[in-house]
Amino acid sequence: DAGITQSPRHKVTETGTPVTLRCHQTENHRYMYWYRQDPGHGLRLIHYSYGVKDTDKGEVSDGYSVSRSKTEDFLLTLESATSSQTSVYFCAISESQGDTEAFFGQGTRLTVV
Amino acid sequence: AQSVTQLGSHVSVSEGALVLLRCNYSSSVPPYLFWYVQYPNQGLQLLLKYTTGATLVKGINGFEAEFKKSETSFHLTKPSAHMSDAAEYFCAVSYTGRRALTFGSGTRLQVQP
Numbered sequence: 001d002a003g004i005t006q007s008p009r010h011k012v013t014e015t016g017t018p019v020t021l022r023c024h025q026t027e028n029h030r031y032m033y034w035y036r037q038d039p040g041h042g043l044r045l046i047h048y049s050y051g052v053k054d055t056d057k058g059e060v061s062d063g064y065s066v067s068r069s070k071t072e073d074f075l076l077t078l079e080s081a082t083s084s085q086t087s088v089y090f091c092a093i094s095e096s097q098g099d100t101e102a103f104f105g106q107g108t109r110l111t112v113v
Numbered sequence: 114a115q116s117v118t119q120l121g122s123h124v125s126v127s128e129g130a131l132v133l134l135r136c137n138y139s140s141s142v143p144p145y146l147f148w149y150v151q152y153p154n155q156g157l158q159l160l161l162k163y164t165t166g167a168t169l170v171k172g173i174n175g176f177e178a179e180f181k182k183s184e185t186s187f188h189l190t191k192p193s194a195h196m197s198d199a200a201e202y203f204c205a206v207s208y209t210g211r212r213a214l215t216f217g218s219g220t221r222l223q224v225q226p
Binding site for chain 1: 154159165207209211218219
């Protein structure tokens with residue numbers, strides 16, 4: 001298995017609080033991604049990174065920010081959590097783009113109450 | 114905009130029967146196509162991918178998929194279902210120069226004894 005660790009694995013938080021999810025990789029892959037998984041929607045891209053300090057928005061980026069200060073770490077922050085952000089969040093990594101597959105972490109289940 | 118459609122959110126087959134999971138994509142440029150599997154409470158695992166060359170692609174666990182350009186399809190098949198195949202399956206697409214995978218909404222496969 002690709003060396004991807006997500007933390008925490010489960011979190012319950014209150015509406016309006018900030019939340020940070022961490023993704024750590026040991027594969028030295030250039031590209032890192034944050035997806036959210038919701039029933040009936042598959043996986044939707046939140047943000048991605050193509051290098052240290054290089055990030056870009058995905059299709060569902062509102063309410064989320066990211067940071068990548070080191071190759072191995074990619075942080076996802078919910079600035080002020082809302083109930084609509086209750087979801088399972090997956091981090092993924094890939095060596096390159098286009099024809100290269102992505103490898104996924106185990107996911108973080110976030111509940112906003 | 115590129116997109117992926119998976120027909121059938123739930124598919125049920127008997128053990129030993131043929132498995133057919135459908136995936137269609139919309140694109141004006143040649144795609145790279147992927148199938149992933151997700152077992153309960155786990156991340157996504159790559160089953161197979163098509164990039165170039167042979168249009169019939171064999172993957173892990175006895176699955177295969179055929180890229181049909183004329184039909185814009187990449188259906189996943191397995192001749193004989195096993196109980197352990199019960200999972201959710203996702204089709205995904207990418208393109209040259211595109212930095213992230215776009216996923217379909219998923220198909221949950223149930224295998225009846």
